[in-house]
Amino acid sequence: MTDHHHHPHHHHHNHAADADEWGESAMAELLDLDAEVLHTFLSEVTDVLAQLTRDEPPHRILDLGSGTGAGTLALLQRFEDTEATAVDRSPRLLDHIRGKARARGVEDRVRAVQADLDAAWPDFGAVDLVWASASLHHLTDPDRGLREIFESLRPGGFLAVIEMAGFPRFLPDDVGRGRPGLEARCHAARAEAHAESLPDLGSDWGPRLSRAGFTVEVERPFTIDLRPPLPEPTARYAQASLRMLRSRIAGKLSSDDLATLDHLLDSDGPDGLLRRDDLTVRAERTLWAARRP
C-alpha cells in the first residue's frame, strides 16, 4: 500500500459534498416514507402493468432513477420470475437498495448499477419492462432518454412512466400565522423555483412517448386522497416532504411564513407536524404505460 492510501480522506472540508450527503440521506428517508405511505398507489400501478403483460409476463426489469428502490421492490414482488436492474447516479441510494433487497431476501434478483443517465448509457441488454418513476423530469434531455429506453426494450416490451402533477398537500388551509394559506404559498414558490430548475416536471408525456416510437396503451391519473385518522408514518412523511420543500424555497418565503414552517417542522415543538391529527395526503400522479411495437 502506498503512503497515499494511508490518508484517503483529505482534511480540508468540502461543504458542497457535505450538503449533498445530508441531502441524500434526507432524500432516502423521504423516498422510503413515500413508498410506505403510498403503498396502495404503488400496488395499483403494478396491477395495471400485470394486466397489460399477462400474456407475456416480464423477466428482465430496469428501474431508471431508482432512488431507494420502491419500484424495484414492488415489481419483484408483483412479478415472480423476474430480475431487476436498479440504476441511479447516487451510490448511496444504490447501497440503500442493496440493503433493502437483502432484508427482503431478494438480493439475488437485484443488480444495482451506478450510472448518470445524462451521459452515455450502459448497455442494459434487452429488457421486458422499464420503470421510470419521478425520474424522467430529472434528465437534462428526457426525449433522448426515451429513445434510449426504446432501444433497451425488446419489441413488445413496456415502459411505465410515473410522474406527479404537483407537490402533495398535507395541511389544512387555515395554517399560516395570521395569514392562512401557507401551504399554497409554499407550492407557488416551488412551482416558480422548479420552472427554471426542472422544466420537464408536470410535462404531458403521452405525445413525447409517441414521438419516441412508443404506443401509449394506458394514461391513467391517480388521485391520492388520504384523510385522518392516518397511520403513524404519515406525519413523518409530511415532515420529510415539507423539509425538502423548505430547502428549495426558503429564499422565496416571507419571514412569517418561514417561522410558521419551522414551527411545523420542529419535531419537539408544540406546533410540530408530528403532533397534529389533522394532516392529509392529497396528491395527483399519472401513469403512462407505453409499448415498444
Ligand SMILES: C[S@@+](CC[C@H](N)C(=O)[O-])C[C@H]1O[C@@H](n2cnc3c(N)ncnc32)[C@H](O)[C@@H]1O
Ligand atoms: C425523485 S427520485 C425518484 C426515485 C424513485 N424512482 C421513486 O419513485 O421513489 C429521482 C431519482 O433519480 C435519480 N436521478 C436523477 N438524475 C439522474 C441521472 N441523470 N442519472 C441517474 N439517476 C438520476 C436521483 O438520484 C433520484 O434517486
